[in-house]
Amino acid sequence: MHIPDGFLSVPVSILFWVVSIIVIGYALRRVSRELDERKVPLLAVLAAVIFAGQMLNFTVTGGTSGHLLGATLAAALLGPWAAMVVMTSVVSIQALLFQDGGILVLGANLFNMAIVGVLVGYGAYQLLLRAFGNRRWALPVSGFVAAWLSIVIAALMCALQLAASGTSPANVSVPAMGGIHALIGIGEGLITAGALVFVLAARPDLVAPAAKATAGQKALWIGGVALAMVLAVLSPLASAYPDGLEWVAEQQGFLEAAREPLYNIIPDYVFPGIANEAVATIVAGVLGALVVAAAAYLVAQGVRHRAMQQ
Amino acid sequence: MPDILDPYRPRASLVHGADPRVKVVVAVASILVTAALPLGAWPSYVLLLAAILALAVAARLGVGFTLTRGLIAAPFALAALPLVFSTPGAPLGSLRLGPLALDASVPGLERFLSVLVKSYLSVQFAILLTATTRFTELLAAMRALRVPRLLVAVFGLMWRYMFLFVHEVNRLRIARDARSADIGPKSGGTLAWRARVTGGMVGNLFVRGYERSERVYQAMLARGYDGEVRTLPTGRLSASQYGILAGSMAILAFLAVLGILFG
Numbered sequence: 001m002h003i004p005d006g007f008l009s010v011p012v013s014i015l016f017w018v019v020s021i022i023v024i025g026y027a028l029r030r031v032s033r034e035l036d037e038r039k040v041p042l043l044a045v046l047a048a049v050i051f052a053g054q055m056l057n058f059t060v061t062g063g064t065s066g067h068l069l070g071a072t073l074a075a076a077l078l079g080p081w082a083a084m085v086v087m088t089s090v091v092s093i094q095a096l097l098f099q100d101g102g103i104l105v106l107g108a109n110l111f112n113m114a115i116v117g118v119l120v121g122y123g124a125y126q127l128l129l130r131a132f133g134n135r136r137w138a139l140p141v142s143g144f145v146a147a148w149l150s151i152v153i154a155a156l157m158c159a160l161q162l163a164a165s166g167t168s169p170a171n172v173s174v175p176a177m178g179g180i181h182a183l184i185g186i187g188e189g190l191i192t193a194g195a196l197v198f199v200l201a202a203r204p205d206l207v208a209p210a211a212k213a214t215a216g217q218k219a220l221w222i223g224g225v226a227l228a229m230v231l232a233v234l235s236p237l238a239s240a241y242p243d244g245l246e247w248v249a250e251q252q253g254f255l256e257a258a259r260e261p262l263y264n265i266i267p268d269y270v271f272p273g274i275a276n277e278a279v280a281t282i283v284a285g286v287l288g289a290l291v292v293a294a295a296a297y298l299v300a301q302g303v304r305h306r307a308m309q310q
Numbered sequence: 311m312p313d314i315l316d317p318y319r320p321r322a323s324l325v326h327g328a329d330p331r332v333k334v335v336v337a338v339a340s341i342l343v344t345a346a347l348p349l350g351a352w353p354s355y356v357l358l359l360a361a362i363l364a365l366a367v368a369a370r371l372g373v374g375f376t377l378t379r380g381l382i383a384a385p386f387a388l389a390a391l392p393l394v395f396s397t398p399g400a401p402l403g404s405l406r407l408g409p410l411a412l413d414a415s416v417p418g419l420e421r422f423l424s425v426l427v428k429s430y431l432s433v434q435f436a437i438l439l440t441a442t443t444r445f446t447e448l449l450a451a452m453r454a455l456r457v458p459r460l461l462v463a464v465f466g467l468m469w470r471y472m473f474l475f476v477h478e479v480n481r482l483r484i485a486r487d488a489r490s491a492d493i494g495p496k497s498g499g500t501l502a503w504r505a506r507v508t509g510g511m512v513g514n515l516f517v518r519g520y521e522r523s524e525r526v527y528q529a530m531l532a533r534g535y536d537g538e539v540r541t542l543p544t545g546r547l548s549a550s551q552y553g554i555l556a557g558s559m560a561i562l563a564f565l566a567v568l569g570i571l572f573g
Binding site: 002003004005006007013024025031039044047048049051055056068070073077085093096099100169172173177191192199202206 | 317342344345379382383386393396426427429430431432433436440458460461463464466468472474476478479482483502508509511512513514516517520522523530539
């Protein structure tokens, strides 16, 4: 998912640099306010751990292997802001020193892996932990789902950036990136769950603080889940209607003429009875998001109800 | 102590000796110009490659060094491959995959190759920078270029412990391999079992890191750490460094104009 230089257009690269600088700047301020001066060694050593941990892999089948990105694990153990700084360090060092990801596109890579990856992973993890309550399996299951989701959503964001740059048509890049990372995400999820179980057994005090969130963090995990939903709606839309992104690309002078998509891998998300297909796609996406949110809310209510009865 | 992972290649050369701030600015500007060049601006691409080779020779890295290391981003080319088929233009050939018929076009191929070449050139600028600049110099340059102090401090300390944990990971892997008979792709139980073992290793690494960071913090306190990471002040740029900066920028501006006008 580390985009190299040359694959994103200059305007897209600069846009994501600006967004990433603002968000990471805020994260740095929050971290220096919330953690004491111990922050530097803690963040640095854990960034080194995530960097090295990404080298641990396991065979999935044949020649493919799963390994870790670590955004969800960091968010679950350190909280969102510290995790963002840790992931920023990991992704930046990979780009600066090992050419794993480009320098001009570093802003976009930071946005995908350090911001979207952390926020979505943190949001989903907190939401599921609350929904499942104090069950023994709540921690690994929440970790698995959150890690899977953070990988897939970050990959969709990456596909949208490639499409907006005119490097890869949306109707190919979105389903391809989403599909590949739906598989890669399983590896991420399994490792994250395994790591959380290990930390819970070895140092339960490190897992516990993540469970209690303050008011500001509540807004944040809801924001993380909302971000995941927006991107989940946006990407099939962009995929079914690449024209929107192509218009952006055309404005940048990369596309000489309008072109027909050759084939659609993703079937159109069309809602029956609505003439305008774009509106129909959004309606279908929003309805899907609402159904998921309602289901999560009901499960959480049910769990709380039962907990109160006991 | 230099580590095998350290991309820095110590040499006595003019490029190594140049001010790190100048090198960072020129490297970023070069990558920016490369990205801004229009698709199919082949003469400009060749000139950029010539500049890279000249720098590699001047830095005494050898011609082959950057050329081969530049291939690091090649697998990502797959992401741009659909361009060959999705761009309209003079037909090049047709690829039949069952019911799908993909028509490759000449402009599509040109766009695809342009993306590839631009990516390859950008990577080489980054390699040149890291091969000729020590990491501590890069940190000082970042600080001079107004990267937040906390972030630079984390980068610096991360660099120090990164190699340690990479070697720790290698020891963990050796221990895992020593305990599991490797009899093929499915060795070591089910997929979930393998993943849980790896998860346990990551968790183990995390706990070790957490505890080490506490010891590191105690050691820093004992040496007078007060929450402020101090770095040596970087001096003003000398006139010759300004000269290098201006000269490089002029060359880049010329290449950019050439590429945009005649690309």
